[in-house]
Amino acid sequence: MEFVTLNNGLVMPQLGYGVFKVPEQEVYEAVREALRVGYRSIDTAMIYENEAGVGRALKDSGIPREDIFLTTKVWNKDQGYERTLAAFETSLQKLGVDYVDLYLIHWPMPDEDLYMDTWRALEQLYRDGKAKAIGVSNFHIPHLTRVLEEGTVVPAVNQIELHPFLSQEAIRAFCQKNGIVVEAWSPLMKGRDALTDPVITDIAARHGKTPAQVVLRWHLQHDIIAIPKSVTPSRIQENLDIFDFVLSPDDMRQIDQLNRNERTGSNPDEMHKK
Numbered sequence: 001m002e003f004v005t006l007n008n009g010l011v012m013p014q015l016g017y018g019v020f021k022v023p024e025q026e027v028y029e030a031v032r033e034a035l036r037v038g039y040r041s042i043d044t045a046m047i048y049e050n051e052a053g054v055g056r057a058l059k060d061s062g063i064p065r066e067d068i069f070l071t072t073k074v075w076n077k078d079q080g081y082e083r084t085l086a087a088f089e090t091s092l093q094k095l096g097v098d099y100v101d102l103y104l105i106h107w108p109m110p111d112e113d114l115y116m117d118t119w120r121a122l123e124q125l126y127r128d129g130k131a132k133a134i135g136v137s138n139f140h141i142p143h144l145t146r147v148l149e150e151g152t153v154v155p156a157v158n159q160i161e162l163h164p165f166l167s168q169e170a171i172r173a174f175c176q177k178n179g180i181v182v183e184a185w186s187p188l189m190k191g192r193d194a195l196t197d198p199v200i201t202d203i204a205a206r207h208g209k210t211p212a213q214v215v216l217r218w219h220l221q222h223d224i225i226a227i228p229k230s231v232t233p234s235r236i237q238e239n240l241d242i243f244d245f246v247l248s249p250d251d252m253r254q255i256d257q258l259n260r261n262e263r264t265g266s267n268p269d270e271m272h273k274k
Helices: 024-037 049-062 079-097 115-128 140-149 169-177 198-207 213-220 233-238 249-256
Strands: 003-005 011-013 041-043 069-076 102-103 131-137 157-163 181-185
Touching: 024 049, 024 233, 049 069, 049 079, 069 079, 069 115, 079 102, 079 115, 102 115, 102 157, 115 131, 115 140, 131 140, 140 169, 140 213, 157 169, 169 181, 198 213, 198 249, 213 233, 213 249
Parallel strands: 041 069, 069 102, 102 131, 131 157, 157 181
Antiparallel strands: 003 011
């Protein structure tokens, strides 16, 4: 495993396991398998409706709580100071833990104009030690700028959709300048073109690796945290086996050139409450 040190000194695995929309009845076994093969960072969210299953898997794994980096997020309808604090306590209860390592605002929801009130709640949770680090998800530069200007804590992480076809270079540069680590959701583009593009498949063949492993390695070498999702044991293992090879500068350049600003998810500027 490779690690990233966040701006408050907390160390976070650079490769994590995401459980986006994994049903409650499946997530327990999936997280148990991920932990068994060596993952130590698990990313969930209130809206995924699987926090209880994740929590049971953490408990039953036998791995000490302090050895697992746990992330969850506050959903859109729970934004606002008091609602966020209440939602956080609900997440703790479902997860069966007394703290999380990272708590994120899931979407900025600019039309609602509540994310600064929500951020102040996260700052309180951070001061209270209930969240070891706090950050945001899907925040564009104007949203981040406002948090930096009006908040008292610099976000540790900005989790955004990011893959070779949506490389987010401007946001990455802004975050790097301000000490915010970028984390990629949908790092494999949900199995779409990023895994079949000839540039990536050719690089994979040269390294004796799969296209998914090449794409994940590209993230790591750009100092991006990646949280791939799979419920298939062989792919859970495959996604972890990326620490025994290095992409060349030419490999990296070729993949960088694939960007076409193509999203698989919502645009944060257009995301509305639901």
